[in-house]
Amino acid sequence: MASGWVAAACASWSGDAAGSPFVGDLRAAPGVPIDEIVVAPRGGARDFAAELEPRAAQSTVVYINFDGASLSYGLDDSTRNVTALEDQAGEFPDYGGSSQRAAVVQAVANDFAPYDVVLVEERPQGIDYTMALVGPNGVGSVLGVALLDCDNDSPNNIVFAFHHDGDGYSAGSQANTISQEVTHSFGLEHVDHAGDVMYPVSTGGDPLFMDACLPIVPADDVVCAAQHRRQCEPGYQNSFRELFDLLGPARSDDEPPVVYVSAPGDGDELATATPFDIIARAYDDHAVANVVLFVDDANIGSRMSAPYSWAVAGLDEGIYEVYAIAVDIAGNMTRSDTIELYVGVDNPSRKHGGCAWAPDASRAGVWCLPLLLVARRRRPKMASTGTRDAKAPAAC
Ligand SMILES: [Ca+2]
Ligand SMILES: [Ca+2]
Ligand SMILES: [Ca+2]
């Protein structure tokens, strides 16, 4: 422990709980120890000069990463995949299937609903975020591991939940592990109440952050004492109020999401025989609830988590109009621009005789420009002869 590291394993603690002053015998509690918490090393990455500048209040961003990552060892930095937990360095596996992801994210969102927290499933760019890696990388019998980061000193921690799709834990239980690990990275410790997210044993049910001063366990090893004392007597923690102070209240969500169809491209020509994916991208200032794809105004199906992708095969020849509608968790809705797909048929505007700009900047495109300019210039004179005006571009 010369380096200032303190490891607190839930499993060993619950074994000698008899001497603790709180009510309740954890040895009798059913369930699995949730995690190991490790006190965060101090110093190094923090940029104090930057903190002298006033900043607009910003939502706390939590990136739930189900896709795995390649981690190196050093001071925690989620943005560069660096973890201070040496035994987690290396390849962290992905979550596996996707059947439970949306429900897990929803349950985490429910836990953090009172606070100004934005949950995302795609890696944010250019901002601070806590990353929760979710995948089967367990060592021993615990379900997770996290740094205990008093006063949320680092905004870029990485925490770990060793769950995978179909591991036998409900979405609510998996979410509880994730929520607890994330919250350790804000400096909250374990409390002795099975109804609180910070209870150190996974017992099922649907714990939340309770608005009550609950005894911290293990009682003789409180680490972030100053932080807890703002709400409670020494030795106690009010998870709800502490998070409220650290994160701020949830903001109302009046901003609709941004959504667009990213693949195939507008006007793309596709073969009838070749299956392809339609991919939409959606972003929201809070969280996207789902994205629904429409082809020729028919609802093709909803996706609740990124990537928003629909496999397409066996389409008849024809021109299809495709758009997506994204809904955020507050019910705000956005319809994307419509793209056209040419399946088994030519896109006339892609022909060399057309006026569209060919991707290879072909000679036809170059010729087309002056003719179009001529057509435009003539337009006022031909205003009374609408049919000729409409035909002008076809002359190219
Ligand atoms: Ca932190
Ligand atoms: Ca919960
Ligand atoms: Ca929104």
Ligand SMILES: [Zn+2]
């Ligand atoms: Zn824990």
